[in-house]
Amino acid sequence: VRLQELGEFGLIDRIAQRVLPQGRVRIGIGDDAAAIVPGNGMQSLISTDMLVEGVHFDLNYTELGQLGRKALAVNLSDIAAMGGIPRHILLGLAIPKGMQVEKMDAFMDGLFSMASEFDVSLIGGDTCASPSGFVISLTIIGEQLPEKVIPRSGASPGDKLLVTGELGYSALGLHLLQQGERSGKGVMRHLDPMPRVREGVALAETGVVTAMIDVSDGLLADLEHILSNSGVGALVELDAIPLSAKFKEIAGALSLDPYELALTGGEDYELLFTVAPDRLTSAMTALSSCGASSAVIGTIVGGNSLKVVAADGIEYHPKVLGYNHFASHD
């Protein structure tokens, strides 16, 4: 079945049937706007992301189910990076007219599977035809108590810099996908990343995290955001970057610099954050109670410069900091 036959309102009904407004959603899909009741004393956290075919994803190697999951994962990661509890999403879709309804169903299946993992409800959206590729716009609403919200701007000199999990696998996976690989850890990390929502909330509950961001554009590019928002600099220890032996081995076999992948690759969706040195245990314990590893990878310093130094004291200079839309390289 093609979307033409179903029509715009047929498609919306098909999606709306899968969602019932409940709890604090007083009006859901099918009105001019959704109406929700904010949590008592909570700040609302809101973020929006666009995913454009040919820029953010390639349907030659991305299944629509994975794309649905990832579109939401990217959004959830933004709320996680504030220490927020994700609640609701709105979905905008510009859909190529010839697309099969079955493909849209697969996309929605993926999106709903990720939504149910994090108890997030779809409350509205917009659909239209696209004259060229598939474009996805997702807006997420989360919430958190004001004193627990973690901005990018609170890092102070002396704070330790930490990151969850491992870095670089997503960039490695993208490389492998472009070479024809269709499976393996890197490929799956790139196609189906898991946002650190529980970890973000656990860190917010500790009250000790001074600044946080998720690693989407690349560790150094995202760290730069913390530094500029906080008005500080940082010293990153290259050898402290969490890279597994297996990761280094695969990267080496492909003649890729594992550190370059980890520092500038992006799309890891790990959490990068800062904590005063005497509060380290509190943050790391909160993460391990979620089953997440974390590593101290550097220190916040005065000034505004970002330096990456290897164990031998030699400064490391990556070719680019991270992904930049509109840059001539892409």
Add this chain to the structure above:
Amino acid sequence: VRLQELGEFGLIDRIAQRVLPQGRVRIGIGDDAAAIVPGNGMQSLISTDMLVEGVHFDLNYTELGQLGRKALAVNLSDIAAMGGIPRHILLGLAIPKGMQVEKMDAFMDGLFSMASEFDVSLIGGDTCASPSGFVISLTIIGEQLPEKVIPRSGASPGDKLLVTGELGYSALGLHLLQQGERSGKGVMRHLDPMPRVREGVALAETGVVTAMIDVSDGLLADLEHILSNSGVGALVELDAIPLSAKFKEIAGALSLDPYELALTGGEDYELLFTVAPDRLTSAMTALSSCGASSAVIGTIVGGNSLKVVAADGIEYHPKVLGYNHFASHD
């Protein structure tokens, strides 16, 4: 200057410089998510719209300043249709890489001019390169007290059906634009519509409106949404549709059916709503205090059918109800 030279973060900075987080915006542009304080006892009203080049707008005859205004107007109209007070917006942009920064500035100028007319603040967004046309995604957050929110679902048999302003000029304007006209009331109504925000809030304050929607897809298509959400039917009196003599004259000269334009044309952004007959005065007075005219155009009835009847009692059948994305006609 082309966007490549400015870069993604240069563009974001350029936009962010024009907005300072203040009042209930605790964190604005430049973090993982915006943080806002919901109004006391208010429900949050949230809606999202996509505008795609070649589908919703044509840059051959739409100036970017007008497009910026209209992108926001469409969103504001959704909040108006709930009786809500618009507060904040998030803006997603997929921008053709060759686009001049001056064009983006013109777009943002237009958007900010509309934002300041309705005291709405930009709190976040996302920008990326587009491999084809310009795509705009706007999300709006408004609010209203729960008892004042006006859904589509509250119409009852016996209620009167009303509409603000005049209908059909936007569809007429689109027709004229496609024929090469670049000015005049219809053209301006199409390119630079004004959302009925103050009117929507004034109606919400009366507490007498049982259902409401804005006329975006076409009067009959939008009325169908009220009918299906409320589980009722309607009888529309063709001769009561507010059409000016001038409008009929221009449509006639172009061999267009003025009623077809008014009933199915769409993009008028007038408010269509229902009120119990003994509360009519209250609603119409609220509107005239905003300087808006309104007309009773029909009655809600039992059942689920929508009939449009002329003064001579003959039923009127439009060719299509309204605009349908994915339909084969577009």
